[in-house]
Amino acid sequence: MKLAVISDIHGNLEALKKVLADIDSIGIETVVCLGDNIGYGPEPDQVIKLLRSRNIPSLMGNHELGLVDKDSLHGFNPQARRSLLQTEQFLSQESLAYLKTLPVNMFVDDCLLVHGFPPDSVSTYLFQFSRTKLPKIFKKMEYDLCMVGHTHELLLISYTNGRVSTAPLSEGVQTLAAESKYIVNVGSVGQPRDGNDNAKYVIWESETRTLEVRFVPYDIRKTAEKIIALGLQKAHADRLW
Numbered sequence: 001m002k003l004a005v006i007s008d009i010h011g012n013l014e015a016l017k018k019v020l021a022d023i024d025s026i027g028i029e030t031v032v033c034l035g036d037n038i039g040y041g042p043e044p045d046q047v048i049k050l051l052r053s054r055n056i057p058s059l060m061g062n063h064e065l066g067l068v069d070k071d072s073l074h075g076f077n078p079q080a081r082r083s084l085l086q087t088e089q090f091l092s093q094e095s096l097a098y099l100k101t102l103p104v105n106m107f108v109d110d111c112l113l114v115h116g117f118p119p120d121s122v123s124t125y126l127f128q129f130s131r132t133k134l135p136k137i138f139k140k141m142e143y144d145l146c147m148v149g150h151t152h153e154l155l156l157i158s159y160t161n162g163r164v165s166t167a168p169l170s171e172g173v174q175t176l177a178a179e180s181k182y183i184v185n186v187g188s189v190g191q192p193r194d195g196n197d198n199a200k201y202v203i204w205e206s207e208t209r210t211l212e213v214r215f216v217p218y219d220i221r222k223t224a225e226k227i228i229a230l231g232l233q234k235a236h237a238d239r240l241w
């Protein structure tokens, strides 16, 4: 089975539509979203509605949690907090109720999916763990693959014979070793922070153990113009390039 994993759409409907078209063009039916569908971008409600209309399950991201549990807003920087509170005004009651139902993690095909860090953290970043701490985490993992979002960057962390190594993930296909365990940081659909402005997502095929990273161009200008027109922070538009 081929599984498409998308994450961190952040209200960027233009990017999401192009990514879903790319997924459809390959003929993949199973798609899961790791959360942060809202915040920063101009069309959070439309993003939620599109995901739901296509029956794409989503996890809780820290931006969803920020609205579900306002105490968690303490962990946000001032810009992100302001953006999220503006975002709340654009969400329908139905979408706000939906946010409360999102799970913090799920398994698909023996792969653990979580927004921040395994097994169930919505807000912990992968980079908070040094290479000396990661072996303990991997040792505890009873599954050999975990996918996370949250950092908006692509990264592959592997654990082989007690040793951890990290490698940047670039566009293309690679095979993951059967004897290793992995944490894959899948990048961001709607606000990449890896120096390349295309939308990013990954495809995992468990039978062949292949991981494909896809870069998808979209109309960045259109999203930026919507951000400005709504009076959202210009920095969120500038950051898309």
Ligand SMILES: [Fe+2]
Residues within 6 Å of the ligand: 008, 010, 036, 061, 150, 151, 152
């Ligand atoms: Fe995010």
